[in-house]
Amino acid sequence: MNTTVTLPKNQSDFRQEQQLGQIRHAMIIILDFGSQYSELIARRIREAQVYSEILSYRTTAEQIRQLNPNGIILSGGPSSVYDNGAPRCNPELWDIGIPILGVCYGMQLMVDELGGHVTRSEHGEYGKAALFIDNPTDLLANIDSGSIMWMSHSDSVQQMPKGFELIAHTDNTSCAVIADHDRKLYGVQFHPEVVNSIGGPPLIRNFVYHICNCKPTWTTATFVEESIQEIRVKVAKKRVLLALSGGVDSSTLAFLLHKAIGDQLTCVFIDQGFMRKYEPERLVKLFQEQFHIPVEHVSVRDRFLRALTGITDPEEKRRIIGHEFIHAFEEASKEFGPFDYLAQGTLYPDVIESANTSIDPQTGERVAVKIKSHHNVGGLPRDLIFKLVEPLQKLFKDEVRQVGRSVGLPEEIVNRHPFPGPGLAIRIIGEVTAERLNILRDADLIVRQEIKHHGLYHDYWQAFAVLLPIRSVGVMGDQRTYAYPIVLRVVTSEDGMTADWARVPHHVLEVMSNRIVNEVKGVNRVLLDITSKPPGTIEWE
Template sequence: MVSSTQATISTISDANRTETYDSATRSTIAILDFGSQYSELIARRIRETQVYSEVLPYHTSIEKLKEFAPKGIILSGGPNSVYDQGAPMCDPEIWNLGIPVLGVCYGMQLMVKQLGGEVARADRGEYGKAALLIDDPTDLLTNVEHGATMWMSHGDSVLSLPEGFEVLAHTANTPSAAIAHPNKQLYGVQFHPEVVHSIGGQALIRNFVYHICECEPTWTTDSFIEEAVREVRAQVGDRRVLLALSGGVDSSTLAFLLHKAIGDQLTCMFIDQGFMRKGEPERLVKLFLEQFHIPVEYINASDRFIAQVKGITDPEEKRKRIGYEFINVFESESKRLGPFDFLAQGTLYPDVIESADTNIDPATGKRVAVKIKSHHNVGGLPPNLRFTLIEPLRMLFKDEVRKVGTALGLPEEIVKRQPFPGPGLAIRIIGEVTPDRLEILRNADLIVRQEVNRSGSYHDLWQAFAVLLPTIRSVGVMGDQRTYAYPIVLRMVTSEDGMTADWARVPYDLLETISTRIVNEVKGVNRVVLDITSKPPGTIEWE
């Protein structure tokens, strides 16, 4: 997924992490993030064209952009108006870099304002689907059909264009839905081509990436593995690495990648924190030892973790306590097994984005994008961590990790395993976590997995799981006896990358079978309900 050609490497470091940016002439698109929840989706859509892309803070300096050496720049959407006090602005020198720029929604309005045009509150906002009426079907809009549906979400509109710009397309409510300054290769769209609702959006992105920016498709699985192996070897040298293995596709892919890079210098440690699903710890250890021949140290620390979350009901506090305890266990156990210089984690790009404080307004110190939740391997790490973190998958999306895992030889049962959160069942119990509640949820979760597998729906779903609501009880009747027990929520979603998701329209027969089995077989449950909320506005997990 990256070019194997290397040149100068620049680094950005914090106390525990070192990230490298290849400043060679490989094709790269930089995305300046103005707080849009879709910024990462833009990056993913570009990577689908086999061109590397990365989300950077909107205030990234011209000097840093030149170091990054992108073939093109995309300005994301955002929640602000360009006329808001303290509205995020990019360095206006961007327009003079001599490389193509595409502004999306807020990004387009910012381009217009900074270059002398006029933006104002529209008489009618435009939200949802709209037909794109094309005035110029060439260049940016090549192969985008006239009347194609595009996803709109804006209250401001362009009233007048800067000098040299022309209209490429309009909608019924937006006279300037797509604009261009062909000589300067500056483009803007008022809609969101990155979302799946925009028909022809990916064609537009390909036009910008290939025809306008003249990028080469160098972001491939093989080249990513080659470069990652080389960088790990260079970073680690002859020192040892401790890997936090969970058994999911992320950490398992990382185990295979690191084993390929450094062999016996890698030690995998599986910590059973007491929040795993029924039978998973035993299955995982056996699989790695007997089939993959990668040594795994099994640590049963369930009592420690359950004690850490005793009495805790706030989901953020739960995640952070579990994250801290992971590190505490690693540090204490590594003294027995070590010494180790590095801690490897299967952190992914969506983990970073959803947890990050990376896009901070330098003037106010406030976050531009809203932080959704902390991830135990990102937001829960202590500042005095004695390991140096090594996270080769940190800039990958889930689908990219699956491709890497397949190329490295992981079996399908792991590569296509549905995501499971690091804090495990602890964040699928709403409120306090207790051993009794964990047992109820484990039994219900096992039934969900068994029936989804039997139905042949497992690989059609991004995730399918149970959530326990122990703070709620309802009246039921079983065997002519009154019951007063907990509800189980079924959460089944479809998604491409976990950034957005829709509730799955599974057959009623499957829902009925799951419901009947849970109520009959799981003691303490008398009701099963279905969550039909998409992401956004909800998240996939409940906590």
């Protein structure tokens, strides 16, 4: 089951930074066993100002040694260790000499691999549970006994491996925290990474700081300084073409690149016709007149619309849009260039969510799931003529906002709601047409206007409209209508990896609904999406 995996591109970038003489940041590796919370573990470690990466559980011990991490965390997962084909890490991992923390399934795997015993519990444990500390050692230092932790398990440890001791329990779980202090192997049955675990953050800091001896060097200031150095070394005197969209990601990248290489940067805004109302004109004016960063405005609306004619599959939409983007930039390169590098605002969640699905030929087991391709990750052609510059690909969205502030990006852009690269094309379910684009632009403008008017903009992660490709009967002015429905999607989130639907005040929803139906021709019904992520995604496609 343990096959060699290819390390993510950003791992090689990390080693390149070390070769450039930059700070050797402490690093914690998360081996992912399919947990929905793996990204949250990475985020919690980053919040402690320590660098973290998520890798497949198939990563070999030798590959881990090459990365030289300070610690390893084994994520939770949906499997049971006694199931046929249950995912297992490289057996050499236990003797690698690096501190390991197993979380939920990760703890059960550690116990099973090292000679203990795991069975299905008579009573599962889900939700909040008080953690009672039996031995306040290094992992549990400064955590109050009775602290609330978030449980989600139906299996439990019945017998600990040799060398382990029990250091905490709950009313329903006798082995809630276990430790082998000599080998620095630890296991927790709960999820310290979720916000419901009140004692979770100090436990993670104990593991990162005191057990793994990490120093908090992963800061915004050091990231900016090292990124500028890396960009200058990589690019040298060559010219860089930046795909500018006006969102916080590409805008932060534009400011960062401008600080690093100045006039070697050319920003090109490809107006593909899928932007929100009035945004193309506002974007170009803002960058040129206020920021004094030149932007070439290339309008190719008809080209993109033709390319999507008859296309309804969301993955195919993203693929086509990605290819058209690259080809448009290749043409811009010839017109305004030549350029050697293409800069993109790819983020770490983009890389994670675009991971390819792979199947083990022996077990048939699925290793990773591709949730959706991002146009700047899954849409890149094999014959790309540019070399890529993606300095933000290690960051989560909130980290990008911090970097944006540090390089002087105005708050109006720093706090702007995320907007997908394919734009309104993936907020129109089904085929994208000029008529549907015009309808959605008008409806989306009303949603944003009312959210801002009622002082709610900064309370939400995203607020937007979705157009469904169906029609329903209505009545307006004593006449029958047969028009499209608009779905309101408003969510709260910390980093976009998980999200909850926002409880928008009813009077605000009423105003939005009335305005959309009365002011947007072609709409006679407004719906509200009350689905969290997971099981849904924030965007509909």
